[in-house]
Amino acid sequence: MYQTTYHRASSVDEAAALFAKGSEAKFLAGGQTLLPVMKQRLASPSDVIDLGRIKELIGIEASGDTLSVKAATPHYEVATSDAVKKAIPALAYLASLIGDPAVRYRGTIGGSLANNDPAADYPAATLALGATIKTNKRSIAADDYFKGLFTTALEDGEIITAVSFPVPAKAGYAKFPHPASRFALTAVFVAQMKSGEIRAAATGASQSGVMRVPAIEAALKANWSPTAIDGVNISASNLLADIHGSAEYRANLIKVMAQRAVTAAG
Amino acid sequence: MSTVKLTVNGKAVAVDVEDRTLLVQLLRDHLNLTGTHVGCDTSQCGACVVHMDGKAVKSCTMLAGQADGANVTTIEGIAKGDELHPMQAAFRDNHGLQCGYCTPGMIMSAIDIVHRHGGQLDEPTVRQELEGNICRCTGYHNIVKAVLDAAGRMKVSQAAE
Numbered sequence: 567m568y569q570t571t572y573h574r575a576s577s578v579d580e581a582a583a584l585f586a587k588g589s590e591a592k593f594l595a596g597g598q599t600l601l602p603v604m605k606q607r608l609a610s611p612s613d614v615i616d617l618g619r620i621k622e623l624i625g626i627e628a629s630g631d632t633l634s635v636k637a638a639t640p641h642y643e644v645a646t647s648d649a650v651k652k653a654i655p656a657l658a659y660l661a662s663l664i665g666d667p668a669v670r671y672r673g674t675i676g677g678s679l680a681n682n683d684p685a686a687d688y689p690a691a692t693l694a695l696g697a698t699i700k701t702n703k704r705s706i707a708a709d710d711y712f713k714g715l716f717t718t719a720l721e722d723g724e725i726i727t728a729v730s731f732p733v734p735a736k737a738g739y740a741k742f743p744h745p746a747s748r749f750a751l752t753a754v755f756v757a758q759m760k761s762g763e764i765r766a767a768a769t770g771a772s773q774s775g776v777m778r779v780p781a782i783e784a785a786l787k788a789n790w791s792p793t794a795i796d797g798v799n800i801s802a803s804n805l806l807a808d809i810h811g812s813a814e815y816r817a818n819l820i821k822v823m824a825q826r827a828v829t830a831a832g
Numbered sequence: 833m834s835t836v837k838l839t840v841n842g843k844a845v846a847v848d849v850e851d852r853t854l855l856v857q858l859l860r861d862h863l864n865l866t867g868t869h870v871g872c873d874t875s876q877c878g879a880c881v882v883h884m885d886g887k888a889v890k891s892c893t894m895l896a897g898q899a900d901g902a903n904v905t906t907i908e909g910i911a912k913g914d915e916l917h918p919m920q921a922a923f924r925d926n927h928g929l930q931c932g933y934c935t936p937g938m939i940m941s942a943i944d945i946v947h948r949h950g951g952q953l954d955e956p957t958v959r960q961e962l963e964g965n966i967c968r969c970t971g972y973h974n975i976v977k978a979v980l981d982a983a984g985r986m987k988v989s990q991a992a993e
Contacts (some may be wrong), residue, residue, distance in 0.1 A: 572851040583971040594895075601854075601893050614851070633906065642887075644870025667944065668878065668889055671887045746876075748963065771948070821908060 568610040578702050578725055581615050581696025583815070588613030591727060595638055597767070598669050622729060628653050631733050631760065635654040637726040645670060652659060654695070656737040656755065656831065660687050663741055665748055675724040679711075682718050682775060685749040689776035692729060694767035695754035700728040710731045714774045717797065722765035735760050738831030740823040742770075744810060751810055752819035754779070758790060766824060771816045773804050782824045792825035836896045840865070847896070855899050856880045856891035859906060867907040867936050871966070878965030880938040882906045886965030888944035890964070907936035910943070918985035919943050919978070928978035930969035939963050942979045946986050952982045 571588075584647035585591045594600055600619035603609045617623055623638035628649040635644060638827060640763045642792045644650050644661035651658045664670055664678075664687050678688040692699070692708045699706045702725045722728070734757040741753035750770030766782040769775075772789055785794045798822050805813035834851075837846045847862045859865045859882065861950060871879030873892055880892040883905040910917040919939050922928070929935045935984045945961045946953065959972065967975060 567852045567854075569850070570852050572895055574900065575895065594898075597895070597898065598875065598893060601895065604852075605854075607917045614895070616895075618898065666878070667948075667961055668881055668888050668964050669875065669893075669939065671889055729858065 574616045595674040596672040598673040641670040657659035683777040685770040690755040690769040698730040736831040740826035754823035853896040855894040858896040879937040881940040919982040922978040922982035926978040
C-alpha cells in the first residue's frame with residue numbers, strides 16, 4: 567500500500583470538509599473493497615477519510631411504508647435486524663449472503679452502493695425496490711443512480727447518508743454465487759410494490775452493471791408466478807462472458823434466478 | 833505517523849505507526865503477537881481473523897487506525913493461563929489441524945460462530961459459516977467436528993459461570 571493519511575471523521579460535515587482539503591481523498595466505510603484495492607496499489611488516495619464511526623450514519627429505521635438503512639450500517643446488522651426482517655425479509659436475506667461473516671461485520675450498504683461493483687448484491691435490491699439514495703447534498707432515485715461499471719451519479723466528495731426503501735407487498739432474492747468469491751455470478755431481486763408496480767433487477771449479469779429486466783417485469787405483471795417466466799426470452803447481448811460463464815449461460819441464469827426469487831417471495 | 837491506542841488482550845497499548853499500517857501489521861510487527869497469521873493478504877483466507885469489540889474481523893483488511901479505541905483479542909488472548917480455551921482444546925482433541933497455519937483464524941472465527949448461534953449449531957451451519965476461512969490440509973472435516981464439540985463445551989462452561 568502506498569503512503570496515505572488516515573482521518574477519522576466524527577460527523578458528515580467534518581468528513582466533507584476533510585475531503586475538500588485532500589488532494590486526492592477517498593472515503594472509507596467498511597473498507598472491504600477499498601483496502602484490498604489500495605493493497606494492490608490500484609488506488610493511492612492521498613487521504614483516507616473514515617466514515618465508519620460517524621454515529622449519524624449508523625442505524626435502521628422503519629416507519630410506515632419506508633425502511634431506512636443508514637449508510638455505514640454493516641451487512642451483519644441488516645441481515646439480523648428484526649425491523650428489516652419484518653418490513654423487507656428479502657433484504658435481510660440478501661445481506662446475509664454478502665461475502666463471509668467477517669466481511670459482513672465490516673462492509674456497509676453505503677460502501678457497496680458507492681462502489682457499484684457489477685456483481686454486488688445491494689444494487690439489485692436498491693434498483694428493484696426503487697429505493698432513494700440520500701446523500702449529504704440531495705436525494706437520488708435508484709433509476710437515476712446506477713451509471714455503469716463502478717460508476718454512479720455521485721459527485722466528487724458527495725457522501726451517501728442513507729438508503730430509503732419503500733416497503734413492497736412482496737419481494738424475493740435469489741443468487742447464484744461464485745463458489746470462491748461469493749459475488750453473484752447472477753442474482754435477481756423481484757418486487758411487487760404496494761402500488762401494483764412490478765420491478766425486477768439483475769446483478770452480476772450485465773456488462774454495464776445492475777440492470778432492470780423489463781421482460782421479466784412484463785411477464786410477472788401479467789401473472790405473478792414462477793411459471794410465467796418460462797417463456798421469457800432474455801437476450802445475451804450486452805451480458806458478461808468470462809471463464810465462469812458465457813453470456814448465454816448468464817441469460818438463462820437470469821430466468822432461473824428470477825423464478826426462484828418469485829418462489830421465495832411467495 | 834499516528835499514535836494508535838487500543839486494548840489488546842486486556843492490555844492498553846499505544847503504538848506509533850504509519851497511517852497505511854494494517855491492523856495485522858500492528859499486531860505482528862509492533863506488538864510481536866505473531867499468532868495472528870497472514871495467509872492470502874486478500875481478505876479471502878481468514879488466517880488473520882481477530883476479534884474487535886467482540887466481532888470476528890479480518891485484520892489484514894483493516895487499517896490500524898480504524899481499530900483506535902477498540903478492544904482487540906487475538907489467539908494469544910483466549911486461553912486462561914495454562915488452560916486452553918474450549919475451542920482450542922476441541923481443535924486439539926479432534927485433530928482439527930495439520931500444518932496449523934489457518935488454525936488461529938479458524939479458532940477466532942469459530943468462537944464467533946458459537947457466540948452467534950449458541951447451542952443451535954449443526955454441521956451444515958458450521959460449514960456455511962466457515963466460508964471465510966480456508967484450510968488447505970484437513971478437508972475441513974475435523975475442523976467442523978471440533979467446532980461442534982466446542983459449541984457443547986462452551987455452552988457447559990457458560991452455564992457453569
